[in-house]
Amino acid sequence: MSIRIRHPGGTATFPLSDSVDLGALQEFIAEQCGIAPLEQEIKTGYPPRALPLHGVPSSTLLSDAPLRIRRGEQIIVALKSSGSASAAPSSSSSSSSSFGLGAGSRNMTTPTPKAPASEAPAAAVKSRKPEAAPSILKPAAPAPAPAPAPVPISRPAPPAQIPRTFAPAPAPSTLPPLSSAPSSSPGLQKGETISVPLPASSPLEGHLTLQIVPDDNSCLFSALSLLLHQSHSPASNRTLRQQVSRGILADPFEYSEVVLGAPPKEYVAKMQRDTTWGGGVELAVLSKEHRLELAALDVINGVTHVFGQGQGYTTRGYLVYSGIHYDALVLLPELGAPLEFASTLFDISTPGALEVVDVAAGKLREKLKEKRYYTDTARFTLKCGQCGQSLKGEKEATQHAMKSGHTDFREYE
Template sequence: MRVKVRYSTGASPPVVLTLPDSLPVSSLLAQIQASGNLPTSNIEIRHSFPPKLLDLATLPPETPLASLPFKLDGDQLTVRSLDPPRSSVSSSSQPSPSQASKPKPKPKPATFSPTTTFPPNESDPPDALLPGRGTVVLRVMEDDNSCLFRALSYVLTNGLTSPTELRQIVTTWIQNDPETYSAAVLGQPVDEYCQWISMESSWGGGIELAILAKFFDIEILAIDVSTLSTMRFNDPRPRFCMLVYSGIHYDALALSPLTEYSLFLQNPDKDSCIFDRGDQGILQAAMELVRKLKQKKYFTDTKRFTLRCGVCGLGLVGEEAARAHARKTGHTEFGEF
């Protein structure tokens, strides 16, 4: 499961955690602590919408995340550091005004998620030439929690349908088909899931892709950059469109009739995004583009990506190793290499 953690003070950037269902609550609290360098015994966590208090500390430490009475996958946790508890010394032992006025230095945040943008000298995504037809290009969506819906809006309606409208289509579809989309399938009661996916902070996934593919009567192909595998939704249909999935983000694939880089980059209005079934040429060009993305590490592999500690220079592999190093040493500066 994936969870995004935000810190209400803004001192630490959002961190995406990829967690096994069997992970105990105590380990989640430890990861939240490492991400923001915060004491787990003195934080407030809220989740869902409207934000609800999530008091994980009251649960048995060994409770697996899959046993929580709500859907954590795709949720956003907002973490607030509370004032430190008062010292046990008497009230007469107060700091002097000069001492009280000195602000405490804030710890630097731990950022473990690799970037999904290109280096400055290669700021634009690669492309793949399709002879006689143009160029297959990646149209990068805004890096927010609605990237899946933005990408689908781009390929299906030329951006005319808002993410909010697509979320509404999903909730209506689920409510009209409770047998298919039961609580067992959704992982939580239908009404709660519909409320959750309606939130701008909630990420879409396979359920939403399957529903929107049926609603628009089209096959949706989601190509995974990390594995080069293709997930197909509503197969087979006479027409299909394509998305690129980079671990925690979706972008759109399009065919531009232009072949000059500066021209197709500046003219997305000329894109074609829907193709006839059996169009092997577009599929081959799309895979060529995705292979280039993989070579450029345009994906988030939270298990195997390589990091170097900015304090001691130690090389690390994977998010868990980085977090363990941070807990052991207090080092919180990491960069991908």
């Protein structure tokens, strides 16, 4: 787990544990952007505020007052203006090059080697090699009041039984998805924000908010990339597709032809195409790859499928599944805050924290259902964009595609 750093040379991530002190952070910053510890102005929070570093020993833990820097937080570094009195002593105990990131590192989304399951966060600090980590929010203190009762969460069905976002049997990735409709957010007004505030007594603060990703045939990968890196791009989506393919081929027993609906090599070849949608299989593979729980909120059926539950993972991310589309859920410090200040993954090791997010996620799912933010794939009406034939539901569209070879389908009322 780490914090994100924005500095004049770009961005970087810094591994954080309970034993990391101010000196280590300042030396890492100096390595990244060339600003010496005594010349650094460090801002945290939203809106960003400068930390009072004057007189603070370099041995002060980042989790202690007056710093109180939390996992998943973003800090902003600038050159201190002349005359500022907030300098902090530099550390003399750690190497400025020991964290292994070159000066001017700018790319937060570049994949890094995954740590073995047995490694604790403290080990990452000891090795001085930061991981490119997502925004993981851990409460600074336990909730002062009992946490609300959690929303019931069902364990995921076998991957092949999770809806695969408009895909025919037996090969789920054969039929291309629907073309993007003029409005990619059914039931929502343009620019409308759907969010649920966390209660004031909660150990967490902010607004759990729907973050919509494009209808570009890679919505699942875009949503997951947003959770992992706070951004998405064709390159990051392709990386996730490659991880899926490797995971499937590495475990032929778990991902057999019976589960996939196609021979594994054929399945992964199709998964490399940008026009192939992802679903339950992909969520199961990527949950294991990134060692985190992935909770998919099914708007139509009012349930949540949790992938990776019971595997000892310490973080969870939330996705919204609306029948033929995936989006992401993020926690904004306040409505309208930039995405870069959002928490996108949640530390589930602190008692009470996960329950609060589960309750808010359940409320947000119900809001979306009330606004009809979903597509009923059994009853929706389609038109073939190649021959104009009207079709009803996924079954008729699948049959038409297999018979005619047509691949352009559009939903209409």
